[in-house]
Every structure is written in C-alpha cells, then in structure tokens.
Amino acid sequence: MAASLYKAQFALRICEDHDKKELHAYCKTCEKKICSSCIKEEHHQHDWETITDILREKKHSLPEECKEIRAKQLPGLKKELSRFDRKIEEEEARFEQNKSILNGSRQSYISEINQLFDDRIDECRQKSETAIQVYKDKREGLKQKVEHLETMTTALEKDINTLPDHDILDMEKEMREELEKALCYSADKFTCTAVFVPGKLDIQAMQNMIGETHSFSMEEKYNLDKFSSRISCVKPISDTNAWVGEDRNMYAKLIDLAGEESKSMKTSCKDLVISRSGDFVLINKGKRNIAVLNKDEKTISTIDTKPLYPAWISKTENDDLLVTLKDDGDIHPLLPTSRRIVQRMTLAMKVLQTYEFREDGKTRLFTFPGRTAENKNTDICVVNVLSENTGELVVLHRDGRLKFTYRGHTLMFDQFYPHAVECDSKCHILFTDRYSGSIHILSAEGMYLCTLCQYEQLNPWVISINGGDLWCGFKEGRLKVLKYKN
Secondary structure (H helix, E strand, C coil), X not given: CHHHHHHHHHCCCECCCCCCCECCEEECCCCEEECHHHHHCCCCCCCEEEHHHHHHHHHHHHHHHHHHHHHHHHHHHHHHHHXXXXXXXXXXXXXXXXXXXXHHHHHHHHHHHHHHHHHHHHHHHHHHHHHHHHHHHHHHHHHHHHHHHHHHHHHHHHHCCCCCHHHHHHHHHHHHHHHHHHHCCCHHHCCCCCCCCCCCCCHHHHHHHHCCCCCCEEEEEEEECCCCCCXXXXXXXXXXXXXXXXXXXXXXXXXXXXXXXXXXXECCCCCEEXXXXXXXXXXXXXXXXXXXXXXXXXXXXXXXXXXXXXXXXXXXXXXXXXXXXXXXXXXXXXXXXXXXXXXXXXXXXXXXEEECECCCCCCECCCCEEEXXXXXXXXXXXXXXXXXXXXXEEEECCCCCEEEEECCCCCCCCCCCEEEEEECCCCCEEEEECXXXXXXXXXXXXXXXXXXXXXXXXXXXXXXXXXXXXXXXXXXXXXXXXXXXX
C-alpha cells in the first residue's frame, strides 16, 4: 500500500503547468505542491515552504497524528460502518417483509377474485336455468297443442262425411281456436336469456387496491449546537429561519441556519403558534390563559382557561387552534372530576369543539394529553401520556370519534413513549419517541412504516415540517435541519 502511494506521488514530481520544473515546494495557502515558476507567478504572495523543510516537521508530527486518528477517529468511523451494515441488513429484511406482504395479498386477492368469478358463473347458471325452464314450459304447452291439433285434424278429415252437422261446426271452431293458441307459442315471440357483460379492467383501481410503495429518505443539512438547554419548540417561518424556544430561557428567538439571532420575544411558555397572518399565539401555564399577539408583539386578545391550564398548542390546516387543557391532578389516579381535554378553537378564541370522551360519553380519550397535530385529512393526532415512562398516540376523526390508538412497534422496541407529533403533506404521521431516541412514521391508518432516524447519544424532542425540511430540536440543546423526502 505504501509503495503504491509512493509511486503515485513520484509521478507528480514534475509540474504540470511548467514542463520539466521540479515540484520542490508546498503552498500552504492552496495546499498543493509547486515549482519555482509557480512561486514567481500565481503563488508569489502565498504562504509556502520547501518540501524538505515541511517534511522535516511532518516526520515528527505525522506519527503522533496517525496514532491519534487510529485511537480517536477510526473507532467512531468503524462504528458508523457497523451502523451502515445494520441499515443495509434492515433494508434487505424490509424488502423481504414487503415481498411477503405483497405475495400474501396477491394470494388473498386472487382467492377473492376467483370467488367473484365463481359467483358470477353461479349467477349466470341460475339465470340460464330460469330461461331454460321458461322455454321448456312453453315447449311443453306447444307440444300439447300440436298433439291435440293433430288428433283433431285427423279425426275431422276422416269423419267429415259421417259426423253430425253441429259436431262438425263445433270441431271446426275448436280446431281454429287451438291453432290460434298454438301459433302464439312461436319461439320468435319469447326471449328469456342471461348475458354476461364483462366489466372494464380499471388498472388505477387495481393499483389502489394493491397499495402503494412509500419511499422515505432523510439527510442532515444543518446542525446547530448553540443552545444551553432543551429545545422546547421549533416553528420555522421559511427555509432558513425559525422561532426556537428553550426550557431555561424566557425568550423565544428567531434564528437563521447559522444560529444567528435576528429577533427575540419574551414569553413564559414552552410552545407557540404563528398564524398565516403572522400573529403569535402563546399559552401561559402560570396565568392560565392564551394570548394572541400581533407582529409587533402587542396583545390583540386573551382568553382565560381557569381552572384548567393550557399545556400545548398547535395550528390546524384552516388556521384554527388545538389546545391541550388539563387540571392540576396527577397522571394517576384519574378521578371522576379530572379534566383532560383537547379543544379546537378559532384565533378569536371561540371554542368549536371539545374532545374529552368517546362516543359513549363516559370513557375518557386521554390520561394526560400532550402535543397535538392535525393531519391533512383533518384527523387529530394527540400524544397521550400514560405513566412516567409510557405513552400512546391517540388519533381521532374530526368529529371526535376514535380512529385508532397506536402503542408502539413492539417488534422493534419493548417500550414506547411518544413526545412530539407532526404530519406531512401525504398524511403520514411522524412522532418522536423518547424511549428509543428516534423519529417514527405511521400511515394515516396507523400502520407502522419505518424509523426515519435513530440517535444513540441524542434524544429528539420536538419536530416541525417546513416544505421538504424536517426541523428537529433535541433534549440536549441541539437543533438539526433534515432534508426529508416521502
């Protein structure tokens, strides 16, 4: 290996720009080897030294640097290699799982389709048997008429000269009546049949029936490590700026991707909402109220929530608010008088709907409701804390009916403690899990799709989607902007 590197370096001893000039110096400014002509021309104002002088220093420093890289950097890089190996194995296993699901669906659909075809065949058979019976009845009736006419005409023809006059007239009349009835049995006058009309093959409907392949990817774009405490809220207002709040800071700050602060706002809350018009909606747990401030931070309106206190707030698709309200009681035990609710209200603080009980009016929806988010399909997603280290995700229809409850992907993690929830443009539900230090994705129907990212030393705390970016604030006081594709 060292010999091959030496040969590669030996081939570069002659300057490419100045033929036959030896590369005897090194430009520290440009980090490249140079010749005497290079020094006189484009590198004459740069910091350079002869290769001999540099190597004299390098021969003393490089061995220690190599040892340090092997001791401090390579173990971490090898660990990352192992993590990539795990991701490859997980993706291979996921493909096999997807293939198994599709093949299972295929067999199920084929069985159902075969049953549908068998049902149509039975239906055609029943209708054809009905038509055949009609024709048999008509044929039997006509057969009787034909036999009777044959008997009458034969008798009348044979005995016309010996029959009494009145009998001849009566027989003639009966013969003509029977003939007229028999003629009514003509096959041209009866149609009773069953015809199958095949339906048009709707490929789009079949694709929808089979399902879709969802592809998710995430890549870190920015990493800000300039905060002193846990990130309590992240509200991006553009691709490059976001309002960020910290637990130990009484100010929410408007920062850019370099972490530079351009504006700050004093607030006692750990959560806020920015309306489409740019107004701020803040909750104050101590004063137990909700306030709306304009762009100049002047109060427009305030609503008192006593005796309950507002814990979290989020914005809906049509600019309404979802507010989590609680009483002062502990998580357990829940008393008959305990209040644990989520309210939908307008920016003018008009309460539109209260979510507290299931359809029976008695069973509670929440033990200790946390952060909320409304999906594009108007479903309401609520983090529900069950104990000090467990929780669930409760998803409601807009009218308050329970859609599903998600309690974690048990095949991957034996505990589940969601903290923040967000929804993307395709109705996927994203949420952070405090127990596993990860961000998961569900379908709109509550099916676990994948783990978007998982950290060993960090704990994702709050998330917010802005366009194709996922802003994530961490418990350890770090902010990351992730490029998110779905």
